[in-house]
Amino acid sequence: MLIAFFVNDLETEYPGYTTTVLAHEASRRGHDVAYVTPGDFVLGSDDDLRVHARILPAVKGSKRGRPKFFKDLQAVERSKLIEVSDIDVLMLRNDPSNDAGERPWAEHVGMLFGRLAAARGCLVLNDPAALSEAINKLYFQSFPREVRAETLISRSTADIRAFAKAHGGKVVLKPLQGSGGQGVFLLDGKSGKNLNQMVEAIGRDGYIIAQAFVPGAEKGDIRLFLMNGKPLQVGGKYAAMRRVGAEGDIRSNIHAGGKARAVRITDRELRVAEMIRPKLVRDGMFLVGIDIIGDTILEVNVFSPGNLATCSKMAGVNFAAHILASIEQKLEIRRQYPGQFDNRSLAVM
Structure with missing residues (x-):
């Protein structure tokens, strides 16, 4: 092919x-x-x-x-x-x-x-029609509330200040559209006086997401790959890793200085992944990367989830081979049953 x-x-x-x-x-x-x-x-x-x-x-x-x-x-x-x-x-x-x-x-x-x-x-x-709906982080708000951190989306400093006060003064601020840890700030007691400057800096590019700080975030998050709506795993080994931010940096993104660590996926993470599976399948999201802390999903990357090579190295598994095998199987299904499946259905089959 x-x-x-x-x-x-x-x-x-x-x-x-x-x-x-x-x-x-x-x-x-x-x-x-x-x-x-x-x-x-x-x-x-x-x-x-x-x-x-x-x-x-x-x-x-x-x-x-x-x-x-x-x-x-x-x-x-x-x-x-x-x-x-x-x-x-x-x-x-x-x-x-x-x-x-x-x-x-x-x-x-x-x-x-x-x-x-x-x-x-x-x-x-992934299915391009669904991706057009996921062009910014507002797409994330369509997943079940049980797995999302409490969130406010606004350009108003007063709204964000009130939200932060309601959450003990500790929230994470980031742009509605962006990736790779760009424009991410932690608002706490030490930085609270700089809220105006933070809002101004992030707000230049549009709306701002204020997200309640998730306990355990200081220890980093877990990046887990999902394929066809399910956690990508081979022989009980998952395409996953823990991302730990550099000292003094709330961001755990590898491109932003975060470090990769091996991680054991438990029923807790699998339960969270299962809760978002129906929507990913409905939307034709073939390959996705989710970032988890405890029972909370912070991000769902449907465009270009990264770090597959690191996950493969840590697990000793060639996950790419299984991704390509799934793609080959989709083409074979289309060959055997021409015209019976649209792109979105075939994407997650």
């Missing part, structure tokens, strides 16, 4: 990124791999959808490692204009918030053209 990966920019990708891990595994399994970026789509007057793709054909019998694979991918100098219908699978692995500032035109491209690609027979993961 030809599997394409939609990313913000190939120049900002790295060998250790989850996207590269998945692309390398696809190539290792004998599939051709393509990378696509926001400026690559072409919708012609004949309504044919084409794309300028940087293609790296599979090499039969190749045993190249991930660093060599990524180097070979970067060495592909010319893109090839192909029909989107020639792409079997399009994985939307971009982070829209990374384009919101300097390239706002690119923010919604993956979801818009992803829907057109799905209509032309390409399997698009």
